[in-house]
Amino acid sequence: MRYAVQRLIQAIPVFVITTFLIYTMVFALPGDPILALAGDKPVPEQVLNVMREHYHLNDPLLVQYGYYMLGVFQGNLGETFTGQSVSELLGDRWAVTAQLAVTAWIFELVVGIGLGIVAGLRRGGIADTAVLAGTTFIIAVPVFVFGYTAQILLGLNLGLFPTAGTDEGWPGSYLLPGMVLGSFGLAYVARLTRTSLVENLRADYVRTATAKGLRRHRIVGLHALRNSLIPVVTYLGIDFGNLMAGAVVTEGIFNLPGIGQQVFQSIQLQEGPVVVGVVTLLVMIFIVANLVVDLLYGVLDPRIRRA
Structure with missing residues (x-):
């Protein structure tokens, strides 16, 4: 406390x-x-x-x-x-951006950590090489190129996802834009998880646990992975605010009426109260996210809490 x-x-x-x-x-x-x-x-x-x-x-x-x-x-x-009222103006739009950011964040969390674990446990293998090559490709492609390509291939050609608007609600209308928005964070989460896990698997406490006869899944899951998630949690906490603030391009591609569109229009109309109101809310999100990250530090590593 x-x-x-x-x-x-x-x-x-x-x-x-x-x-x-x-x-x-x-x-x-x-x-x-x-x-x-x-x-x-x-x-x-x-x-x-x-x-x-x-x-x-x-x-x-x-x-x-x-x-x-x-x-x-x-x-x-x-x-x-x-x-x-700025609060009323942002009410419905804020919900759209929040749902988009949550979808992207969950995508980063689940897929990014999963790929990082697979690559870390198979360091130097085919899976590791594929993850590193795939994440490099994602980082190198601009978001608007990646977004329009995904919209055409997965939405229009294959018909797997809705291509625009919010008619189907959450999560249907937000899956494809959420994957586009979260793909760049996913690349960093996967690489960070992989690097941190590889380093911890080489640590002395892992060798000691192995020498004591602990099972491999227990060593990885309870000890190595837990310590490896500390830098990943830091990134995920900060990145949630980045997803909220950086959804302007994605909202434009998929025609989502979120705060990104509203901020763009407000800047053109010199509506300073709207811009300041949006940024104030984003600052609050960043602060809350950092606070949650600090508390998770204490859960993952009790030494931080005691210090």
């Missing part, structure tokens, strides 16, 4: 500093978002002043950030310059 509380306290300044930097980068940019909202149409100066006062645009940047954080701690991500 003390270990978890310490990690949670350490996350608070990270959250404040990160959100402040993001807020500054978005709202310190030159230009007036109220004038941008009006476009080419003339707007009375009185209306402009009322709008700027309502959104605290006349206040110093630090004061603006203070108002924003006060709303965040109350569960309010602010509102757009058209008066729409």
Whole structure:
């Protein structure tokens, strides 16, 4: 419990500093978002002043950030310059991106660790060579090429998966885009698992367990694999936030109405509150993921918890 509380306290300044930097980068940019909202149409100066006062645009940047954080701690991500709640705007879209990220993450976890174990246990064999060659190929191919190719071959030609939209719900509509999004993380998970497992199988404690007569599956499963998963858990925890943030291209290929599309549109319309709101949620996800990773460290290796 003390270990978890310490990690949670350490996350608070990270959250404040990160959100402040993001807020500054978005709202310190030159230009007036109220004038941008009006476009080419003339707007009375009185209306402009009322709008700027309502959104605290006349206040110093630090004061603006203070108002924003006060709303965040109350569960309010602010509102757009058209008066729409950011939380409501992101509600349905957030669910789409979350389901896509979860599908991709599960794909990375199950297939990536499985391939890494197979390659690690058969180091130098055909399976090991195939995994290393396959993951190298996946990393080398750009995501939009891989996505469109998978969409044409597996979706249109073979008809194995839906090609676009969310009509079939989860998991049907998310399987193919989830595999595309998670394939790059899968390559790193497989390689990391394989390398870590090979190193641990050479360790002295494995030789000692073998000399004591323990069965091979017990040595690998209980000792070597458990220690090998520590760096893999680190990557998987951080990568979940990356999947949420990096789904823009995949959502575009498969026409998924997630937050990636919304952020792209908001940047074009200079809707700073939407961009900051999305990034704030992503920062929260990164922090929670890192906290879960730290707690899993204590489960996988009790020495970390005691330290």
